[in-house]
Amino acid sequence: MAIDTDKIVHAVMHGSRIREEKGIIPLFGVYLSMIPVDFYNKISFGFEKQMQQPDEAESLLVNAAQECGYATFAGVRSSREWAEVVQPMISNDKDQIYSFVSIAIAFGWGDLGVRELIPGEKLVMRASDSYEAKGYWDAYGRADAGKCYMLRGVAAAFMDLVYGGEYPDGCFRYKALETHCQAKGDPYCEFVARKAAG
Numbered sequence: 001m002a003i004d005t006d007k008i009v010h011a012v013m014h015g016s017r018i019r020e021e022k023g024i025i026p027l028f029g030v031y032l033s034m035i036p037v038d039f040y041n042k043i044s045f046g047f048e049k050q051m052q053q054p055d056e057a058e059s060l061l062v063n064a065a066q067e068c069g070y071a072t073f074a075g076v077r078s079s080r081e082w083a084e085v086v087q088p089m090i091s092n093d094k095d096q097i098y099s100f101v102s103i104a105i106a107f108g109w110g111d112l113g114v115r116e117l118i119p120g121e122k123l124v125m126r127a128s129d130s131y132e133a134k135g136y137w138d139a140y141g142r143a144d145a146g147k148c149y150m151l152r153g154v155a156a157a158f159m160d161l162v163y164g165g166e167y168p169d170g171c172f173r174y175k176a177l178e179t180h181c182q183a184k185g186d187p188y189c190e191f192v193a194r195k196a197a198g
């Protein structure tokens with residue numbers, strides 16, 4: 001059976017109407033919250049601009065996203081909602097990745113699509129409306145490198161979860177690069193996750 005993204009998005013949207021008193025959304029086995037993208041971008045890019053070593057800032061932000069994506073989607077995958085809504089549609093490893101991407105779309109992380117998936121080897125994920133790319137462009141103008149640290153980390157985390165071995169020891173088995181980015185003027189953002197060296 002193919003993965004029905006609409007069904008997954010609908011389940012997440014329906015469930016996200018339930019809020020705890022502090023605005024936390026308990027859903028798919030994890031705790032979510034609504035965060036304005038401008039706020040997120042200000043924190044993320046502000047951190048990068050303040051750091052003396054931009055490469056180190058980039059790597060910290062990508063790693064934080066990867067670890068967060070890894071833990072969050074491990075929770076999602078072991079949830080009751082996953083068992084009820086998603087699991088029946090899954091017939092192989094690739095379907096798990098497609099389901100993660102559908103849930104990330106539902107979370108509002110972007111208009112994402114899988115361009116290529118070689119089991120265990122490579123994931124190419126594309127976004128046509130990255131909020132990080134748009135946020136960077138609006139605040140600072142054209143970038144000279146990819147700026148979508150969140151989605152870059154998340155692409156690798158999806159591979160870690162499916163092909164990296166048992167949770168919680170599989171994080172950082174894969175590493176992603178952003179080969180195209182709208183913040184650089186490319187027509188889309190593209191992330192390529194492959195096995196990490198060593």
Ligand SMILES: [Zn+2]
Nearest residue numbers: 133148181189
């Ligand atoms: Zn980008």
